[in-house]
Amino acid sequence: MGITREFVALPSAGAPRSGVGGHPCQGVYHRPEGQAPRTALIATHYNIDFSEHYLASYIAERGLGFLGWNTRFRGGEPYFLADQALADIDTGVRWLRSQGVDCVVLMGNSGGGSLMATYQAQATAPLLVPEYTRSSLNPVIENLEPGDLYVSIVAHTGRAEVLTNWMDPSVVGENDPLSVDPALDPFSPDRPPPFDPEFVATYRAAQRARNDRITAWVRSELDRMAAAGHRERLFVVPRLWADLRMLDGTLDPSPRPVPGCYLGDPRRANYGIFGVGTVSSLRSWLSMWSLSESQCSTDQLRHVRLPALVIDADGDTGIFSSDTAKIVAALRDRPDGGDVPTHTISGDHYLTAPAGARATAADIITDWVRGHAG
Missing domain, CATH: 3.40.50.1820 (Alpha/Beta hydrolase fold, catalytic domain)
Known part of the structure; x- marks a missing residue:
């Protein structure tokens, strides 16, 4: 036809x-x-x-x-x-x-x-x-x-849920893409998969906490911008390819390749510049990426x-x-x-x-x- x-x-x-x-x-x-x-x-x-x-x-x-x-x-x-x-x-x-x-x-x-x-x-x-x-x-x-x-x-x-599930909660400072909290580092050679349930639970909670911290900062930044007579700005969110399921095939088991993500190697992608949600305006974060606001x-x-x-x-x-x-x-x-x-x-x-x-x-x-x- x-x-x-x-x-x-x-x-x-x-x-x-x-x-x-x-x-x-x-x-x-x-x-x-x-x-x-x-x-x-x-x-x-x-x-x-x-x-x-x-x-x-x-x-x-x-x-x-x-x-x-x-x-x-x-x-x-x-x-x-x-x-x-x-x-x-x-x-x-x-x-x-x-x-x-x-x-x-x-x-x-x-x-x-x-x-x-x-x-x-x-x-x-x-x-x-x-x-x-x-x-x-x-x-x-x-x-x-x-x-x-x-x-x-x-x-x-x-998109709020998927970004949170993928984000790396070991980021210590949002303005430093190399900052790492060793206790939450999913790529640590001292913590190979499969990951134990306690770490998974702690990791998931830390991911949600990171999303909430960014949302709180966005709201305060909107107030700061308004006080100065301005309306918007862009900001960067680093390290967004770190879903534990990309590293551990025993979590949500399936025939998928592990380790793997849409960009190939998760660690390389996580420290790269390509991916969803890497650049955002304040209001687009609230509209699309924020767990509590989207x-x-x-x-x-x-x-x-x-x-x-x-x-x-x-x-x-x-x-x-x-x-x-x-x-x-x-x-x-x-x-x-x-x-x-x-x-x-x-x-x-x-x-x-x-x-x-x-x-x-x-x-x-x-x-x-x-x-x-x-």
């Missing part, structure tokens, strides 16, 4: 077309050639470009539409604000409706899982409140166009009244079986939760291997969607 790929570029509430011509919202609509599907998926991420998502062609080949959609924050992670991102997703959903799509499937992939969950929760019953020092939110989010189905595929529970998580699925499908990958080195279990639990915790079909695919996070993993995922999704699209 041939595929038509259409570039879609649109303004959004509070984000007009730029002076040089670019639109804040951009994406690519994949559909079967010569057809106008009545059912289509939309996939969006906090900042990653999803316009050419790896499942787009597979879905279109199976007869459905797929809009790989980008908000104004594509490539702009340090400036993310949840309400503005939800307004941009609304632009994409409404565009699909304008193309004759009756059934819009919100696909939450990787970080997009919690973002799409928050979108649908807000569309169902507006619940977001302004972050610290913000007086209001984008008014569009009070009337978002809801989706009809929800698909979670290799998704984690939220409103974007798959806990929002408790407010989502849609049929839902969950898929994970057994070789994932950053999202683990217990993460998937929390997503399923949130879906089942709804008043009308009921059965939540869950599938585990043999593959890595991006389903690049083994051969056929992406086709398998597309088959599962399209079969399930057709059974629920009405």
Whole structure:
């Protein structure tokens, strides 16, 4: 089956077309050639470009539409604000409706899982409140166009949760990326894996404490900036590739490579400069990364009244079986939760291997969607 790929570029509430011509919202609509599907998926991420998502062609080949959609924050992670991102997703959903799509499937992939969950929760019953020092939110989010189905595929529970699970709590000073508390150093040669339960518990508590310390500093820094007549600043968060599960295969056991993370060797990645959450503005920290302040998580699925499908990958080195279990639990915790079909695919996070993993995922999704699209 041939595929038509259409570039879609649109303004959004509070984000007009730029002076040089670019639109804040951009994406690519994949559909079967010569057809106008009545059912289509939309996939969006906090900042990653999803316009050419790896499942787009597979879905279109199976007869459905797929809009790989980008908000104004594509490539702009340090400036993310949840309400503005939800307004941009609304632009994409409404565009699909304008193309004759009756059934819009919100696909939450990787970080997009919690973002799409928050979108649908807000569309169902507006619940977001302004972050610290913000007086209001984008008014569009009070009337978002809801989706009809929800698909979670290799998704984690939220960027605040995943960042905290990955962060290195042995950092002594946030301004010194080489500072180490030996009692918490996961890479110490004197503490080889498997790690004992007491260390794991202490480590996890220290990770949450680090996140909370940064949040407290962010709030005080916002006050300091305001007192000086300023509004924002950027800051760096070092060492964010140190989830114990990246080093110890007995924790959340699976066929994943250990040691391993999305950048390869965890120790090298942890002391490098690439990764999620390394640079942030004060308000984006509260909106996206703070455990106590962020409103974007798959806990929002408790407010989502849609049929839902969950898929994970057994070789994932950053999202683990217990993460998937929390997503399923949130879906089942709804008043009308009921059965939540869950599938585990043999593959890595991006389903690049083994051969056929992406086709398998597309088959599962399209079969399930057709059974629920009405």
